[in-house]
Amino acid sequence: MFSPGELRKELEVIRSKTERPFNLNFFSHEMPVPDGAREEAWNALFADYSAELGIDPAAFSSGPTRMPFNQEMADLVCEYKPAVVSFHFGLPSAELMNQLRTSGARIISSATTLEEALWLESRGVDAIIAQGYEAGGHRGMFLADDISTQMGTFALLPQIVHSVKVPVIAAGGIADANGVRAALALGAAGVQVGTAYMLCPEATTSAVHRAALKSDSARMTALTNVFSGRPARGIVNRLMRERGPMNPAVPAFPLAARASAPLRAKAESLGISDFSPLWAGQNVSGCKEIPAADLTRELAGRI
Ligand SMILES: Cc1cc2nc3c(=O)[nH]c(=O)nc-3n(C[C@H](O)[C@H](O)[C@H](O)COP(=O)(O)O)c2cc1C
Incomplete structure (x- = not known):
């Protein structure tokens, strides 16, 4: 979510589509103090690409950035009353x-x-998502930034289940009914599946992203910070290969995103996925072009 204005639009869409209880998700990062020199050095790493695509390099330093959850958003959320707010x-x-x-x-x-x-439980959350290393998209890590601290779902899940009293939801690499059953057998109260839904017609997955998910390259994912400044898992593409996948010079989240956003927009308009974050988890085997409700029934099928 970039701004309260976008949030209101999204809430109106949800309200127009369903009266059922719904979940809203937010990033609760802190906005970094901008570091002009770091951002300038980062933008310079993209100069060749902007020349290649005919983009004015000035476009790199402007553009919206993802805002953290704030008072204005909280007021809006309370107006629309989602059943669950996740962070x-x-x-x-x-x-x-x-x-x-x-x-x-x-x-x-x-x-x-x-x-x-344990930190989340001590602050009174109602449930915890145990997000394993396999998971697609941004890693939710917030107490450490060293990716060597990150564990696979089936190593992380039982340790959290044994140590907290609140329900634990397993996330990362779960893509079929057997995976769901395995997570429940390890004590999960539920599962969160992301990647498997990305080819569903309801998903807003872009055309280049859908093509990548359907290609052999989807088997090669990596953690990268080049798109946003924080580690996130996606299908390896040109920008990840040439500037990452992890780059120590990256500006702080979310400011790093400004450099790739104009390249991404131009490249995608040409059908090129070189500069797009192709978020996906390590297990793309469950991606199916079927309605999300059918996929959910399949995932729940053999419990
Ligand atoms: C395209 C994509 C976008 C995601 N965006 C978010 C997000 O905005 N907030 C969040 O909490 N998790 C996000 N996630 C992570 C998922 O909530 C979940 O942890 C993950 O998808 C589970 O692993 P899986 O991808 O292997 O199914 C995203 C995942 C994907 C694949």
Whole structure:
């Protein structure tokens, strides 16, 4: 979510589509202090690409950035009353959490280590998502930034289950009914599946992203920070290969995204996925071009 204006639009869409309880997800990062020199050096790494695509390099330093969850968003969320509000990268302030709770929302967040799970439980979350290393998209890590601390789902899940009292939701690499059953056998109260839904017609997955998911290259994913400044898992593409996949010079999240955004827009308009974040987990075997409801029934089928 970039701004409260976008959030209101999204909430209106949800309200027009369903009266069922729904979940809203936010990033609860802190906005970094801009570092002009670092951003300039980063932008310079993209100069060849902008020349190749005929883009004005000035486009790199402008553009919206992803805003953290704030008071204005909390007021909007309380107006629309989602059943669950979930966070990535920790939690917002105790005041904002209390406001959400008072509106009736359950609050959940992702943990990528046992330490993060204990931190979340001590702040009163209603459930914890155990996000394994396999998972597609941004890693929810917030107490450490060293990716060697990150564990696979079936190593992380039982350790969290044994150490906290709240329900634990397993995420990462789960792509079929056997995977769901395995997670439940290890004590998960539920599962969160992302990658497998990305070819469903309801998903807003772009054309270049869909093509990548259907290609052999989908078998090669990596953690990269080049698109946003934080580690996230995606299908390896040209930008990841040539500037990453992890680059120590990257500006802080979310400011790094400004450099690749104009390249991505231009390249995608030409059908090229070289500069797009092709988020996907390590297990793409469950991706199917079927309605999300059917896929959900398949995932639940043999429990
Ligand atoms: C395309 C994509 C976008 C994602 N965006 C978010 C997000 O905005 N917030 C979040 O908490 N998790 C996000 N995730 C992570 C998922 O919530 C979940 O942890 C992950 O997809 C589970 O692993 P799997 O991809 O192997 O199924 C995203 C995942 C994918 C694949």
